[in-house]
Amino acid sequence: AQSVTQPDIHITVSEGASLELRCNYSYGATPYLFWYVQSPGQGLQLLLKYFSGDTLVQGIKGFEAEFKRSQSSFNLRKPSVHWSDAAEYFCAVAPNYGQNFVFGPGTRLSVLP
């Protein structure tokens, strides 16, 4: 069965610091990969996605993620965090187009002023 792990339940960083959120998945082939963010009181918003091609993908709000096949990872990064980035971040995979997503448990990000 597919699984997605996000090892960090809660991360706290200072505003302006760099950020890396980890995501590892367990699946035989390369799945479709996604990062979503949920801000307080909001729905899930897509940050970025990968299914083929360049392994470094750019997303909205200055986020990027790198797919590493050898490590089955899809880590999310941002060079300088803003206070508005405080939210919960979810990594998700789908084995194929249109199939249901498997979500990781989420990482809650707190940003110190």
Next chain:
Amino acid sequence: EAGVTQFPSHSVIEKGQTVTLRCDPISGHDNLYWYRRVMGKEIKFLLHFVKESKQDESGMPNNRFLAERTGGTYSTLKVQPAELEDSGVYFCASSRRRWEGDNTGELFFGEGSRLTVL
């Protein structure tokens, strides 16, 4: 275009009562999904519609849950009778068909319906 809309945003009911959640997907999206997040745990898949047909309902927890999508437009998820463990946030999502210019299967999510069962 309007996004995925869900109603109600929050529902508080007593154990044994019935609740119906509604989802309006983005217009033209044939794929509609229901997910839920219970007590801060993972977001779990419930079921997937393609138009009005249930493509995959393997995530439905038990027969107290009934999902419908009459006419292939909006969908409802009914919980009857509700139990305490049903409390959580129920998300609806929709996506395009593959040949409509999107090849990543991105899901567009609503803001969720929070269900509290007392």
